[in-house]
Amino acid sequence: MPWQIRVRVSVGLGLTVPVDHQRLSSIAHSHHPIAAPILGVNLDRLLRRADRQSTARVLDLGCGEGAWALQALAHYPDGHADGVDVSSYALERAASAAADRGLANRLTLHERDARTYVPDGDYDLVLCIGSTHAFGGFAETLELAGRRVNADGILMIGEGFWQVPPTPAALAALDGKADEFTDLPGLVDVAERAGWTPVYAHVSDAAEWDDYEWSWVGSLTRWALDNPGHPDATEALAAARKHRDQWLRGYRxxxxFVTLVLRRS
Ligand SMILES: C[S@@+](CC[C@H](N)C(=O)[O-])C[C@H]1O[C@@H](n2cnc3c(N)ncnc32)[C@H](O)[C@@H]1O
Incomplete structure (x- = not known):
């Protein structure tokens, strides 16, 4: 999955060049703080379909820059959100965005591994968008993130799937295996077997993918070109080009990518 691959790519780079992959990812998301191929209008649609009370307690696991948690707070004006992520760069941006939007007193950020986060009580809405790798995959996320959802709660998971059978070029670009993902019906089957039924879903369209990928590649490229003397500029430009190639020649x-709104069945 590109957002997982990005970590792998960055870690790969990190083995040979001194680029901090969290920092690189943070720069790459400058123009698209939602770290998934989803437009804001569809994020809002998904939150409306989650249909929570104004006092909702929200947990965002692998929250990144907090785009989902913050927008959830806009939908639930008396609610509170906890955001959990391992990236200090992403959390700094989340804190800054929360302050800008006057939501800082309703968002608590936790810099830690989502697997070790032990909450104080359960939640009306648990989000894990593009972050299932934190738990080891989709099925594990259903199990582990699902434990944090209260009896009438909603679990919202954004996950990849094969739109068409994976091509050798896509597998090479993603450094993945064909069985790493299922097709969309297969993904829904996994959820249902785990006791979760979709009450809504959004499948990202080609324009959302293009917007996301061009933003990622473009933001990193722009930063590298604007900072030619920076010690990370060359590696950042190389990472942007490599990623662009993996996307355009590989998995495009x-x-x-689907975001499932799930209830216990
Ligand atoms: C693709 S981003 C998605 C961010 C956010 N959900 C969004 O849609 O904007 C994946 C996030 O998962 C975080 N992450 C990766 N492994 C994690 C872990 N074990 N615990 C918590 N966060 C993790 C990364 O730092 C990154 O911010």
């Missing part, structure tokens, strides 16, 4: 129109 092969890998899909």
């Amino acid at each position: 129109n092969v890998l899909g």
Whole structure:
């Protein structure tokens, strides 16, 4: 999955060059703080379908820059959100965005591994968008993140799937295996077997993918070109080019992304 691959790519780079992958990812998301191929209008639609009370307690696991948690707070004006992530760069941006939007007193950020986060009580809405790798995959996320959802709560998971059978070029670009993802019906089957039923879903369209990927590649490229003397500029430019190639020649129109709004069945 590109957002997982990005970590792998960055870690790979980190083995040979001194680029901090969390920092690189943070720069790459400058123009698209939602770290998934989803437009804000569809994020709002998903939150409306989650249909929570104004006092909702929200947990965002792998929250990144907090785009989902903050928008959830806009929907639930008396609610509170906890955001959990391992990236200090992403959390700094989340804190800054919360302050800008006057939401800092309703968002608590936790810099830690989502697997070790032990909350004080359960939640009306638990989000894990593009972050299932934190738990080891989709099925594990259903199990572990699902434990944090109260009896009538909603679990919202954003996950990749094969839009078409994976091509060798896509697998090479993603450094993945064909069985790493299922197709969309297969993903829904996994959820249902785990006791969760979709009450809504959004499948990201080609324009959302293009917007996300061009933003990622473009933001990193722009930063590298604007900072030619920076010690990380060359590596950042190389990472942007490599990623662009992996996307355009590899998984574009092969890998899909769905955000499932799930209830216990
Ligand atoms: C693709 S981003 C998604 C961010 C956010 N959900 C969004 O849609 O904007 C994946 C996030 O998972 C975080 N992450 C990766 N492993 C994690 C872990 N074990 N615990 C918590 N966060 C983790 C990364 O730092 C990154 O911010």
